[in-house]
Ligand code: HEM
């Protein structure tokens with residue numbers, strides 16, 4: 001019995017017990033359903049072992065949506081607790097747990113996979129490639145992300161959730177102040193999925209640098225591909241940093257080292273430093289692909305090519321370098337002197353310049369365009385003014401002296417939600433609507449989509465603009481309640497209402513999926529939006545080999561040239577196509593990583609060592625295995641092509 | 649036999665031994681901290697460059713400039729991380 | 742599989758080119774990994790708590806031997822790749838075996854060094870400095886250990902399958918890895934040991 005006590009929840013509540021039951025029932029339902037409909041084989045053959053970038057992309061997408069739901073529930077709980085003064089809905093411990101998991105899940109397990117979903121699905125199509133450079137590694141990346149996310153999520157029913165914030169600052173995150181295993185989950189789950197992200201970075205850079213269609217020079221790549229290239233450059237630069245920081249944090253918690261302790265020479269501030277060396281570039285990892293998606297959508301629906309292509313590219317490259325030089329703006333108040341603060345203050349403000357360049361480029365693209373107000377376009381148009389507000393408050397925060405006032409208040413919370421929601425979340429929803437027909441063969445309903453756009457925008461403004469005011473009035477972040485006398489009550493109530501409106505918007509999106517599955521027409525052709533780049537030049541649904549004939553391009557808008565200027569996109573003949581084989585190893589390795597992580601969280605050394613051996617065995621297996629893939633014959637390709645052409 | 653020992657690599661190896669010896673001078677000649685650091689920085693980076701060019705064949709493939717670009721970008725970011733942190737914790741705290 | 746014979750074997754197929762390129766990107770990431778370790782090391786270097794400082798525990802002799810072993814192994818694996826390009830399988834394998842043996846020797850000295858540290862009362866738990874020292878050295882050491890297994894696996898494959906585009910590609914990539922570890926060691930040698938003893 002004693003052995004099992006460690007798995008108990010340290011701070012139980014009715015809600016947690018209820019979720020345990022709900023999780024249990026869901027798992028039983030899924031297993032029963034799969035067995036009843038005899039879908040285990042299908043699941044294994046078509047999804048769990050797949051190495052196809054399109055399917056991996058779709059799995060990322062589904063995971064991201066599920067995580068959006070989990071993070072969203074957390075968010076509603078936070079706002080509900082703060083809606084009125086002296087509220088007793090959540091106690092302080094639970095409030096801490098909820099804001100910690102909310103932040104981690106939204107950044108690491110919602111936004112990241114959402115972005116990876118589009119990277120995976122769109123980039124190979126957009127550059128005219130058959131797959132990514134290392135399809136199996138890609139599958140491994142996904143499974144590491146997935147099992148990392150699962151590990152993090154079980155924390156709240158087994159052993160207790162992390163409660164030291166998404167930044168997990170030491171010494172609070174050390175054993176003295178965070179005694180239960182929650183923070184172990186934080187360290188290890190992020191580590192596992194972070195390794196996956198790093199591998200995606202390597203994979204995507206190689207894919208984009210080496211596998212572009214003939215004629216697509218660097219300066220003829222579509223803007224989304226450019227943004228992905230730059231993003232992955234940042235990923236490869238900074239993920240190793242968080243790997244080291246998390247390893248050190250794990251050692252502090254499990255092996256009694258004193259890296260971030262306050263005794264024996266340890267330095268808690270070093271954690272903050274390393275965290276933000278990764279953390280600030282991380283927010284640019286989130287926003288740059290979003291910029292890429294907006295660029296695609298704006299030029300498609302303005303009916304014009306993107307204004308200022310070269311300056312767009314230049315500004316992203318500059319952002320990628322600058323974003324690694326600003327990290328200290330997250331701890332201006334930590335005690336370093338004026339020289340250091342001024343340096344980081346200036347570099348931070350400098351980032352606003354290339355960002356501004358991009359904003360103007362989008363505006364000039366719209367200028368004199370024939371704008372079609374579709375749902376993806378609405379999100380993009382909403383993004384521009386709202387994001388500008390977020391960026392401007394960022395520049396306010398960037399002034400180190402003034403930041404002593406803003407730091408760790410609701411003003412900061414308003415700033416980063418103001419950049420992340422209109423910046424990243426809007427882009428993801430826009431991309432979702434835009435690429436949905438390519439992924440699934442039918443469009444999402446436009447009318448419901450517009451409702452969700454407007455509710456989301458209004459809800460967002462209601463939820464976050466009041467925080468600028470309460471923040472300037474001194475309401476601190478991460479405080480579980482406040483007294484009546486502070487006068488923060490009414491504005492917090494407005495925020496709560498706004499959060500509710502946003503929840504309605506997400507419900508509408510779910511309803512939209514349901515509605516469109518049932519009622520949307522299926523004969524939409526390959527190019528329902530009258531778009532411009534290569535991903536729209538192949539069939540819908542996309543055949544597994546993507547393009548029967550390798551496309552050849554002469555500009556960044558190959559498909560548009562083919563439609564309007566008679567450019568010959570597919571000059572070659574059909575030849576047999578080499579494809580990689582499916583493999584179960586990535587999934588199995590991911591699962592072993594899960595066991596490893598779980599064992600480490602609870603310091604169970606024997607299973608940890610066994611799973612480590614298992615992982616090495618998988619790698620050895622991979623090294624000795626001879627797998628040369630398979631070929632799809634010309635005959636097969638031609639059959640598929642005729643069928644798909646007929647289906648239009 | 650001699651075709652197995654190309655001149656370029658042998659010279660490279662000898663040179664790397666010389667650089668190591670030069671770095672050791674810091675210890676054996678008891679240089680001052682400033683002098684020592686200059687010697688160490690020079691020998692370490694020259695040594696790294698030597699490995700990169702002579703032994704790792706960084707310049708031989710069609711992607712030469714991409715590889716050099718990538719490596720030097722990374723070195724720049726690494727230096728920024730190191731010196732930025734030193735600025736924060738050691739020189740200005 | 743299409744093999745382009747105008748290129749060295751290890752670049753021969755399209756996938757080979759991708760592998761080598763991808764590995765360079767990985768090495769770039771490794772640069773940042775070690776840079777982070779160095780960053781932390783420099784920050785914690787003088788934070789010795791109640792434990793010993795670098796000057797007290799570093800010894801020059803083993804460090805010089807370790808450096809020579811690793812430098813030489815970097816040279817021999819370079820010769821190995823050269824032999825591979827000449828198509829001399831036997832010679833290539835000999836050089837790789839020598840490399841791995843030198844690596845093993847390095848590891849032996851390093852383990853001995855760790856044992857001495859622990860004897861001197863410098864353990865992982867002693868102070869931030871000792872923990873950081875051991876983590877930095879340990880990360881490098883683990884890379885070498887991993888390399889020994891990896892190199893052995895590749896040697897077995899070369900032995901069994903001969904020099905094919907695939908095995909040549911793996912061997913070349915392994916050589917990149919090995920040289921990189923040597924470079925990292927040079928920085929450890931210069932900025933941890935020599936700087937610490939200055
Ligand atoms: C013009 C561009 C921007 C500037 C000048 C800027 C500046 C800042 C500053 C100075 C802080 C720290 C304030 C404090 O802690 O007191 C901050 C926090 C933050 N920013 Fe920005 N920012 C910008 C854009 C963005 C973007 C595009 C994102 C995300 C997509 C973002 C996400 C965040 C997050 C998540 C935090 C706070 C994290 C935390 O403490 O939990 N920012 N920003």
Ligand SMILES: [Cu+2]
Pocket residue numbers: 279280283326327329330
């Ligand atoms: Cu920042």
